[in-house]
Amino acid sequence: xxxxxxxxxxxxxxxxxxxxxxxxxxxxxxxxxxxxxxxxxxxxxxxxxxxxxxxxxxxxxxxxxxxxxxxxxxxxxxxxxxxxxxxxxxxxxxxxxxxxxxxxxxxxxxxxxxxxxxxxxxxxxxxxxxxxxxxxxxxxxxxxxxxxxxxxxxxxxxxxxxxxxxxxxxxxxxxxxxxxxxxxxxxxxxxxxxxxxxxxxxxxxxxxxxxxxxxxxxxxxxxxxxxxxxxxxxxxxxxxxxxxxxxxxxxxxxxxxxxxxxxxxxxxxxxxxxxxxxxxxxxxxxxxxxxxxxxxxxxxxxxxxxxxxxxxxxxxxxxxxxxxxxxxxxxxxxxxxxxxxxxxxxxxxxxxx
Amino acid sequence: xxxxxxxxxxxxxxxxxxxxxxxxxxxxxxxxxxxxxxxxxxxxxxxxxxxxxxxxxxxxxxxxxxxxxxxxxxxxxxxxxxxxxxxxxxxxxxxxxxxxxxxxxxxxxxxxxxxxxxxxxxxxxxxxxxxxxxxxxxxxxxxxxxxxxxxxxxxxxxxxxxxxxxxxxxxxxxxxxxxxxxxxxxxxxxxxxxxxxxxxxxxxxxxxxxxxxxxxxxxxxxxxxxxxxxxxxxxxxxxxxxxxxxxxxxxxxxxxxxxxxxxxxxxxxxxxxxxxxxxxxxxxxxxxx
Ligand SMILES: Nc1ncnc2c1ncn2[C@@H]1O[C@H](COP(=O)(O)OP(=O)(O)O)[C@@H](O)[C@H]1O
Ligand SMILES: [Mg+2]
Numbered sequence: 001x002x003x004x005x006x007x008x009x010x011x012x013x014x015x016x017x018x019x020x021x022x023x024x025x026x027x028x029x030x031x032x033x034x035x036x037x038x039x040x041x042x043x044x045x046x047x048x049x050x051x052x053x054x055x056x057x058x059x060x061x062x063x064x065x066x067x068x069x070x071x072x073x074x075x076x077x078x079x080x081x082x083x084x085x086x087x088x089x090x091x092x093x094x095x096x097x098x099x100x101x102x103x104x105x106x107x108x109x110x111x112x113x114x115x116x117x118x119x120x121x122x123x124x125x126x127x128x129x130x131x132x133x134x135x136x137x138x139x140x141x142x143x144x145x146x147x148x149x150x151x152x153x154x155x156x157x158x159x160x161x162x163x164x165x166x167x168x169x170x171x172x173x174x175x176x177x178x179x180x181x182x183x184x185x186x187x188x189x190x191x192x193x194x195x196x197x198x199x200x201x202x203x204x205x206x207x208x209x210x211x212x213x214x215x216x217x218x219x220x221x222x223x224x225x226x227x228x229x230x231x232x233x234x235x236x237x238x239x240x241x242x243x244x245x246x247x248x249x250x251x252x253x254x255x256x257x258x259x260x261x262x263x264x265x266x267x268x269x270x271x272x273x274x275x276x277x278x279x280x281x282x283x284x285x286x287x288x289x290x291x292x293x294x295x296x297x298x299x300x301x302x303x304x305x306x307x308x309x310x311x312x313x314x315x316x317x318x319x320x321x322x323x324x325x326x327x328x329x330x331x332x333x334x335x336x337x338x339x340x341x342x343x344x345x346x347x348x349x350x351x352x353x
Numbered sequence: 354x355x356x357x358x359x360x361x362x363x364x365x366x367x368x369x370x371x372x373x374x375x376x377x378x379x380x381x382x383x384x385x386x387x388x389x390x391x392x393x394x395x396x397x398x399x400x401x402x403x404x405x406x407x408x409x410x411x412x413x414x415x416x417x418x419x420x421x422x423x424x425x426x427x428x429x430x431x432x433x434x435x436x437x438x439x440x441x442x443x444x445x446x447x448x449x450x451x452x453x454x455x456x457x458x459x460x461x462x463x464x465x466x467x468x469x470x471x472x473x474x475x476x477x478x479x480x481x482x483x484x485x486x487x488x489x490x491x492x493x494x495x496x497x498x499x500x501x502x503x504x505x506x507x508x509x510x511x512x513x514x515x516x517x518x519x520x521x522x523x524x525x526x527x528x529x530x531x532x533x534x535x536x537x538x539x540x541x542x543x544x545x546x547x548x549x550x551x552x553x554x555x556x557x558x559x560x561x562x563x564x565x566x567x568x569x570x571x572x573x574x575x576x577x578x579x580x581x582x583x584x585x586x587x588x589x590x591x592x593x594x595x596x597x598x599x600x601x602x603x604x605x606x607x608x609x610x611x612x613x614x615x616x617x618x619x620x621x622x623x624x625x626x627x628x629x630x631x632x633x634x635x636x637x638x639x640x641x642x
Contacts, residue, residue, distance in 0.1 A: 052538050072541040079542045085535035089557045102544035146543070 001185055002063035002153040003028045004049065010057035011044055011210075018044055020210045021058065026203075029184045031177075033201035035194055037233075041210040042190040046156050049188060051075050062153060078147035079156040082163065084139045086131040086146075093118075093127040096145045117149045120179070137168045144176070148183065155187040161196065173200060194234050198222070206230050224342075228349040231279050231342060237306070239279045240316050243346060248272035254343075258312030262291065265338040268353040276352065279342035282306070285318040289335025293318065295328050307332060378618065384611035385409035392607045412609030413616070426609075430595070434616060437592040439506055440581075441574035444513030445567050451514070452521030453563065457551060459522070460529035461537075475526060478519045486516070486579050497584055504588045512580050517570035524569070524636065528562030529555065565635025568628050572621060592617045 004026040011019040019041050026032050034042045047053040049060060051072035060067055067075050078099075086095050096117060097110040105113075118124050121141045131139055140160060147155055160176075161169045177200050180187055191197055197204050198218040206213040206221065206229070213233075214226040225231035231239050244256040248267035254276070255261055262278050293309035293316055300306075305324045308317050309332065318334055326332050343353040384392060386405035396402035407416035414420065414427025455478075458464070459471050466474070493512065494503075502508030536558070537550035545553060556563070578593040585594065596617060599610040 047538075050538075050542055052541065071546070072538075073544045073546065077542060079539065081535045081539060083533060083535055085533065085539040087536065087539075087554055087558075098540075099543035102549075146539075150543075 001028050003030075003061075004154055004186060004188065005061040006045075006049070006058070007061070008058035009045070009048060009055055009060060011041075011048060011053060012056045017056075018210050019048070022207075022210070022212050023058075024205055024212065024215065026186060026188065029186055031180050031187045031189065031200060031202045033197035033204045034188060034190045034207055035197040035204055035233075036192065036207035036213075038192055040207045042192070042207055043158055045207070046079075046158050046188060046190050049154070050077055050079050050156055075154075076152050077154045077156055078150045078152040080143045080147050080158065080160045082159040084131075084143040084163075086139055086142055088131055091128050091130055092123060092134070092142050092145075095131070095142055096149050099146070099150050113149045114145075117145045120148070120182075121145050136164055137172065140164060140172060144179070148179070151185075153186065155185050157187065157189040159191055160189075162191075162193070169196075176200065195236060198234070204234075206233060208233075224351070225279075226351050228277060228279075228344050231344065235281055237282050237317055237319065239281050239342070240314075242278045242311070242314050244276065244278060246271045246274045246276050246343070254278045256312050256314055258314060260312035260314070262311075262341075263336060263338060264341060264343075268343065271352070274352075275346040277344040277346055277349075279344065280336045281340065282317045282319040284337040284340040285316075285320070285334045286337065287320055287322055287324070287332075287334060289333050291334050291336065293332045293334055295326050295330050295332050297328065298324065298326065300324075378622070381611050381614050381618065384607055385615055387608060387611075389607065406608075409608035409612035412606065413612050415612070430613065430616070433590060433592045433595045436506065436509075436589055437575060437617075440509045440513055440589075440591055441571045441577075443506070443510040444517065444574050445570040447510060447514040448517045448521045448570055449563060449567050452518050452566070453525050453556075453559070455518075456522045456525035457529050457555065460526050461534065475522070478522050481519045490579075490583055493580070494583065503584055504586045504590075506589050508584060509581065509589050509591070512584065513574045513577060516577070516580075517573050520573070521566045521570055524562055524566040525559065528559045528635075532558055561631065561635040563635070564628075565632045568624060568632055572624065575617075575621065 004024075006022060006024045006026075008021045008023050009019060010017060010021055022045060024032070034045060036042055044053060048055050049062075051067065051070055051074075055068055062075060062077070087098065090098065093114050096114045100110045100113060114127070115124075118127055121144060123138070123141055123145055126134060126138060126142075131142065134142065140163075143160065157176075161172050164172060173196060176189075189197075189200060198221075201218060203215065204218055204221055205215050208229050214221060214230045216224075221230060221234045225234060225239075228241070232241070242254070242256045242260075242262060244254055244262075246264070246267050247253050247255055248271055252264045252267035253261045254264055256278070262280075291311065293307065293311060295307055295309045297308040298305065299308070300323070303321075305320050305322070306317065307320065307324060307326070308315070310316065318332075324332070342351065344350060345352050380397075383397070383399055386399065386407070386409060387396065387403055388406050388408055391403040399405050407418065410416035411419050412426060413430040414422075414424030415430075419427070459475055464471055464474060469477070497503045497508050500508075502511070532555060536554055537545075537547075540550035540554045541547070576593065577591075578597065581589075581591045581594045582597070585591070592613065596610060596613045599606055599613065
């Protein structure tokens, strides 16, 4: 186990830079999720930690050792790949024991450790099978088994669940989390799925186009997104956003581009007339109030009801625990929870209140 | 009944084709046991058309009455046969080692030589097949003379390896391309060096392709005539050259030529029958799903 420190790390392919000076501190035993849209550089960053990509600038430290030039084999890390990368010519047991064998661990010790990992992952019946004889979920477990028998300093996961079906994904999510609670190994987990990141991680790093947008606990990111990108990326269904102007005064409000008025608890200092973005999460709207939504679609799921509609020219989306009796074309009166309204600067996208 | 009819038509066609394909081989084998008259009269079926004789096998010292005696023709034949084996297996082995490494490099690393990138380099290798070997005749004759490689087994192995190298690289690059890069990356994370990942993980997976490439290049080298005739004489001469030299001044000695030809095609038939599925497997299937 060890901490991982990434200090101003950069990566270029040829003259194209894809990681633009990223700094992340990961403490010992922490579960960190790297999340961001496809192509934002998550895998590249993970592979830089693993030593599979050279870094073009900055430092990466594992424990108190700078590992910039160290080959992967000397970094004492284990990695689970998206396509599992199981050795097709080796059995499950051989796959899991390969790293130990390379380290000249005795045969009996290897057997014992493989056995123990297989027990944890429920792989005992499959130890003598080949990867091609396993289902997707089983292969995924073997890939994890290969990582945990090593007892490495750091686990690296690159979208390990994205090849599984939805149900299995939820199940494996819980299993990986449980495994982490049991082993307490420092973990860096890459995913493009914000729900996965929210449910599993102690700390989330939101990446976008090779820069860090925000680092924080899942709830920090949810409650106080630092900018428009994080606000739109974290949370499902995603936050309602309206472009317009702040109107300060005795009774402040927000005027959307199409003229609708949205309530504000208070306006940020000297912000009257400022171009801004008003954000409110669908689940932070409640029924009753003086904001009228023109309903277009109603989606009841039993536990909650999702209402899609329009305020002025802008689309809005509300999620209510109550049963909603309305139909498309009707007006639905709602009110935003004023303490949970987000304001962002229109130009910079940064949070202003 | 149309189904049964269709089947019998298909089988009929296959049988006819089999006969057509096997006839030259049958003819070569049977001619070994003919005398001059039988060859000229076009006798085909043994015991019906002609009475088998030991002429052909006697010419290479392998008939029942000569096999246990001292025999110069047999010594000559065995030497040529052994030369052919050495040349084709030695060259294929060499080409496989060099070719696999070249193919792995082209598949996994980005090279740049002036304006040439990986694809251009690959095409350059493959383009060597377009050139007729005749173009190389004079340069190699001069080169080999200077290097004292004329009529030596080493010289023959080197030029054979060179001539099958493009095919080996082509097959092996195709193999390596189908193996996901994550496999050696996983191996490196597990504790391998670049070479360790290549030798312990990638080579075993690419084995079917290697077997196919090896067999194919053995066949190509085994059949090679031009360079053997050009660059060898008494010492390193191979079987095909010996077969061709049976057209002596007293006309063609059909039976001994047939006996030599039979001996030359026998190994290929064995390869064809027993190893064909490895060739197909290696050339068609990628490695992993
Ligand atoms: N070998 C490479 N050569 C050039 N560009 C690359 C290479 N690998 C990745 N990239 C680029 O780097 C960016 C980040 O890629 P990646 O880390 O795989 O994204 P993610 O995993 O977040 O989807 C992408 O724009 C991709 O095109
Ligand atoms: Mg990726």
